[in-house]
Amino acid sequence: xxxxxxxxxxxxxxxxxxxxxxxxxxxxxxxxxxxxxxxxxxxxxxxxxxxxxxxxxxxxxxxxxxxxxxxxx
Numbered sequence: 601x602x603x604x605x606x607x608x609x610x611x612x613x614x615x616x617x618x619x620x621x622x623x624x625x626x627x628x629x630x631x632x633x634x635x636x637x638x639x640x641x642x643x644x645x646x647x648x649x650x651x652x653x654x655x656x657x658x659x660x661x662x663x664x665x666x667x668x669x670x671x672x673x
Contacts, residue, residue, distance in 0.1 A: 601623060601630070601631035601632070601633050602631070604621055604623065604633055604669065605623050605631075605666070605667055605669065607621075607669055607671050608621070608669040608670050608671035608672075609669065609670050610667065610668070610669060610670075611668040611669060611670040612668070613656075613665065613668055616636045616656075616668055617636070617638075617670070618636060618637055618638045619635065619636065619670075619671075619672045620635070620636040620668050620669065620670050620671075621633055621634070621635060621636070621668065621669045621670075621671060622634050622635070622636050622642050622656065622665070622668050623665075623666045623667050623668065623669070624661060624664040624665055624666050625664055625666045626660070626664040627664065631666065632644065632664075634654070636656075636668070637653065640655055640656050640657050641653050641654065641655055641656070642654060642656060642661075
């Protein structure tokens with residue numbers, strides 16, 4: 601996750617595009633990364649629930665948002 605946080609270029613959360621990486625620092629957990637899909641949704645893998653789609657505006661993810669990176673142009 602740390603290497604991904606340094607890859608590509610920083611992207612403002614308000615200007616996310618499909619394919620951008622979204623990185624999180626949830627409380628009491630290791631960092632987490634997902635791929636932005638558009639329409640305020642991202643795909644990520646949960647250790648307990650497998651691959652899933654979540655919303656960036658969900659309280660948990662909104663509060664733990666760290667950074668976003670654009671690795672594709």
